[in-house]
Structures are given as C-alpha cells and as structure tokens.
Amino acid sequence: METTTVKTYSITQVSKMYNLPTTTLRYYEDLGLLYDIPRIKGRRAYTQEHLNRLGAICCFKDTGMTLKELQELFEAQDNDNDLTKTCEILDNHYERVLEQLAQLKKNERHIKRKVRFYHDIKSAKENHTKMPDWDDYRDRDF
Amino acid sequence: METTTVKTYSITQVSKMYNLPTTTLRYYEDLGLLYDIPRIKGRRAYTQEHLNRLGAICCFKDTGMTLKELQELFEAQDNDNDLTKTCEILDNHYERVLEQLAQLKKNERHIKRKVRFYHDIKSAKENHTKMPDWDDYRDRDF
DNA sequence: GTAACACTTCAAGTATACTTGAAGTAAAAT
DNA sequence: ATTTTACTTCAAGTATACTTGAAGTGTTAC
Numbered sequence: 601m602e603t604t605t606v607k608t609y610s611i612t613q614v615s616k617m618y619n620l621p622t623t624t625l626r627y628y629e630d631l632g633l634l635y636d637i638p639r640i641k642g643r644r645a646y647t648q649e650h651l652n653r654l655g656a657i658c659c660f661k662d663t664g665m666t667l668k669e670l671q672e673l674f675e676a677q678d679n680d681n682d683l684t685k686t687c688e689i690l691d692n693h694y695e696r697v698l699e700q701l702a703q704l705k706k707n708e709r710h711i712k713r714k715v716r717f718y719h720d721i722k723s724a725k726e727n728h729t730k731m732p733d734w735d736d737y738r739d740r741d742f
Numbered sequence: 743m744e745t746t747t748v749k750t751y752s753i754t755q756v757s758k759m760y761n762l763p764t765t766t767l768r769y770y771e772d773l774g775l776l777y778d779i780p781r782i783k784g785r786r787a788y789t790q791e792h793l794n795r796l797g798a799i800c801c802f803k804d805t806g807m808t809l810k811e812l813q814e815l816f817e818a819q820d821n822d823n824d825l826t827k828t829c830e831i832l833d834n835h836y837e838r839v840l841e842q843l844a845q846l847k848k849n850e851r852h853i854k855r856k857v858r859f860y861h862d863i864k865s866a867k868e869n870h871t872k873m874p875d876w877d878d879y880r881d882r883d884f
Numbered sequence: 885g886t887a888a889c890a891c892t893t894c895a896a897g898t899a900t901a902c903t904t905g906a907a908g909t910a911a912a913a914t
Numbered sequence: 915a916t917t918t919t920a921c922t923t924c925a926a927g928t929a930t931a932c933t934t935g936a937a938g939t940g941t942t943a944c
Contacts, residue, residue, distance in 0.1 A: 621933080667931070
C-alpha cells in the first residue's frame with residue numbers, strides 16, 4: 601500500500617500568490633467558481649487544481665468576463681462537459697479579447713502622445729520657448 | 743463685423759458617435775467631466791471641444807482610470823493648469839497602461855491556447871481519436 | 885492557563901458607474 | 915388642436931464585485 605501526500609496551500613498563501621484578498625477567495629467560493637476545497641482542521645487547503653482554476657478566473661476576469669459568465673463557462677466545462685457551449689463561450693470571449701487588445705494598443709498610443717505633449721508644454725513654459733500645438737501630436741508616430 | 747457658426751451636435755448624435763447612452767453623457771456632465779455645454783432652446787449642443795474631451799474620457803476610462811481620477815486629471819489640466827501634477831498623473835497612468843498591455847497580451851495567448859485545447863477535445867470526441875493533454879498546450883507557441 | 889493569532893461562517897454593508905422614474909417643456913406630426 | 919417625439923431636471927434605484935462586522939474555533943506564544 602502506498603500513500604501520496606498532495607501539497608496544499610493555506611488561504612493566506614494563495615492570497616499572496618494571486619494578490620487577491622482572502623475575502624475575495626471566499627467570495628469566489630461562495631459563487632461556486634472554486635469548489636471542493638478540502639478543510640484541514642477547519643482551514644481551507646487549496647491544491648494545485650484550485651490554483652490552476654484560480655489562474656483561469658483571474659485571466660478571464662481581467663479580460664473583462666463577468667463572474668456570472670465565468671460561472672456559465674465553468675458549468676459548461678465541469679458539470680455537463682458541454683463542449684459545444686464551452687467552445688462557443690471561449691470563441692466569443694477570444695474575439696472580445698482581440699478587440700480589447702486592438703483598442704488598448706490604440707489607447708496606449710494616444711496616451712503616449714498626450715504624455716509627450718504635456719511634458720513639452722512643461723518644458724516650453726520653463727524655458728520660455730514656443731508652446732507646442734496638439735495638432736502636431738495627433739495621429740503621429742514617435 | 744463677422745459671425746462664425748460653430749458646428750454642434752445633439753445629445754443623441756453624440757450618444758451614437760461614442761456609443762454611450764444619453765444618460766451616461768448627462769452623468770458625466772453631473773460629475774463635471776464635461777462642462778459648459780451650451781443649450782439651444784434648452785437642449786444640449788456639444789461642440790468639437792466637448793467631443794475631444796469625451797474622446798479623452800473614453801480613452802482614459804477604458805484604460806482603467808476611475809471617474810474620480812479623471813476629475814483630478816481634468817482639474818489639474820483645466821483650472822490651475824498645474825503642469826507638474828498633470829504630468830505626474832499622465833506618467834503614472836501611462837505606466838499602468840503599459841503593464842495592462844503586457845498582461846493582456848499574456849492573457850490573450852493563454853486564452854488562445856485554451857480555445858485550441860477545447861476545440862481539439864471536441865474533435866477528439868467526435869472522431870474517437872486520442873484526447874489532447876493540457877500539458878501539451880501550456881506555454882507553447884502555436 | 886490564558887492571551888493572541890489565524891482562521892471559520894453568515895449576513896449585512898459599500899464603492900463605482902451607471903440607470904430609471906417622475907414630472908415638465910418645446911417643437912414636429914397628424 | 916392635440917398627440918407624439920425628443921428632449922429637460924432632479925432624485926432615487928440598481929448591478930457588479932467585493933468588503934466589513936459579528937460571533938465562534940482551534941493552534942501558537944508567553
């Protein structure tokens with residue numbers, strides 16, 4: 601006979617690893633996003649499986665999925681193992697992520713221009729040189 | 743004597759242009775993010791200036807700035823014309839945007855892998871071929 | 885032994901960003 | 915002329931994602 605010990609993590613360890621308050625970890629459990637977390641003497645003992653799931657939660661949440669949508673995704677993935685629905689949700693979400701990425705790149709360029717513009721205004725004021733014109737910064741690559 | 747007519751836009755036109763409900767436009771005005779909007783017969787008449795400002799609001803908001811932070815930024819920009827503070831806020835925000843961009847790219851790759859993984863599971867099940875293993879998808883470029 | 889610490893559950897409270905409802909006005913459509 | 919449409923103001927309500935508070939338990943520190 602053979603026994604294997606599975607490495608587990610306390611709620612505070614997980615909290616630090618994922619930079620999430622312990623209250624948020626409990627909240628996700630309440631919502632059913634994390635479940636079957638074993639208790640050792642009443643305390644949560646997260647396994648690698650739970651960490652992987654939590655990684656997925658953060659990834660999807662950070663890319664704009666609501667917790668409700670995450671519940672749906674996990675329900676399709678776990679319970680019924682409804683692959684058609686799982687793929688549909690994932691495909692739709694991936695589309696949205698690509699749009700986000702394109703938009704964020706645009707916004708990044710716009711903000712970069714604005715940063716330069718205001719720094720140049722600051723310099724101009726300090727050195728009593730000619731004030732920059734925003735028209736020279738719009739839609740121009742630096 | 744010379745009179746120039748400035749092109750203006752109704753709240754519904756602006757709502758459609760920026761894909762924001764009219765109620766949200768009024769809300770932004772309540773918060774002071776948009777101000778000095780002239781009324782023609784009681785109706786809001788947005789000028790190009792307001793559209794530019796609204797564009798900035800959307801850009802900063804979409805990159806994670808809160809409306810309160812936007813109020814601070816605009817206060818530094820408009821009222822006191824406090825360039826040091828304006829630059830500081832912009833610099834800090836730009837840093838955050840670069841981090842977001844890096845993170846979003848990571849998340850995009852992770853989700854792409856997951857999309858492929860589940861599509862491959864679906865195919866495997868339909869064609870009774872070997873099920874894929876997630877380990878073959880982690881941190882691998884396609 | 886007892887105080888401090890690190891959790892536990894469960895219910896209620898909060899922050900942000902809108903959103904809705906009620907009551908009114910002014911111009912266009914029938 | 916009167917109904918419909920498109921706004922207006924102002925106050926109150928809502929959704930999402932947490933966050934806090936109260937009361938309790940089991941291990942560690944002195």
